Amino acid sequence: MTISGQVKQTVASLNGIQATLDAIISIEQNKKERQLLEQNRAKIESVIKNLEKRISKLEFEEPQYKGF
Amino acid sequence: MPEWLLILFRSAGLFIIALILTRLLGKRQTSRLTFFDLITGIVIGVIVATISLGLVNLTYGLVALVIWTAFPALIYLLSIKSKIVRDIIQGKETVLINHGKVLEDKLMEALYTPEDLLSQLRKKDVFNFADVEFAVLEPTGDVSVLLKKDSQPLTPKTIDLKVGRESVPQTVMMDGVIMDEPLAAMGLNRGWLHTELEKAGVAPENVFIAQVDSAGQLYLDLFDDAIQVPKPKTKDLLLATLKKCQADCELYALGTKSPEAKKMYGQSSQILAEVIADLEPYMKR
Incomplete structure (x- = not known):
């Protein structure tokens, strides 16, 4: 698998984590815990953004691996 | 009237009186009796017994009984109000071991032999007196023990372990019946529960107890214990x-x-x- 493919996979996993966290946040009753979860969700969001930026660069350098 | 009938009536009457009077003495736990409480209890018991057997005059006996319940009740009331009375009546605690050293003069004061001390420590699962940082003889005669820091049981705090907050799970199903109120309190509904049960592959009527924790994970116990329920793995x-x-x-x-x-x-x-x-x-x- 190419590097861009691997990074895309990681991004997909992180997106999956985001979705699970969202589900937990929507049910969680305790305010403090919810805050903790939301904070960490934002952190993961920033990581996803970084990785996506890198992916677009990789795709620019090697257009043959564009897309899935 | 024959003697036995007299005893019967007296005993029945005194039984009720004693019950009411002891209730007046308050709800002090029998396990936390001080020596004084013990004496009061015994005296009341003896008076009741002698009256009901007709060994003393009925009026004399009743007077004694009233005094022996009124005074302790009064003293308890006073002792709630004042620390000095409390110390006199209930006694003060005596420090037996301080900073890991046995205080011999305090031991003498409490009329405690070294064997007594050791046996009391053993009752607290302390077999090595060197593990004890601080021990106190309570007014009730119990010994309370504080172990040295390195002999204390391990807690998450001592090893600096972060633990999640313990949350009270809601019981959402009992005996196969769905409880709507706890479900609603969690912000969930029957549809959610049915989906979760389907995910676990369990029929609703087979569920004995179902609980939801604060993160929405469902824990199940089934009537049919042969079926293995998948544990929430999310x-x-x-x-x-x-x-x-x-x-x-x-x-x-x-x-x-x-x-x-x-x-x-x-x-x-x-x-x-x-x-x-x-x-x-x-x-x-």
């Missing part, structure tokens, strides 16, 4: 995936030749490590 899976992503980022950081990308991957891995450290106590509950 949180474990989430944590594992998170760890994998962090390792991936580290791997990319090692693999890339661009210094800029290396820095970005390193940062991402660090952020994810922080997230893992933050969420681990919550996920491992």
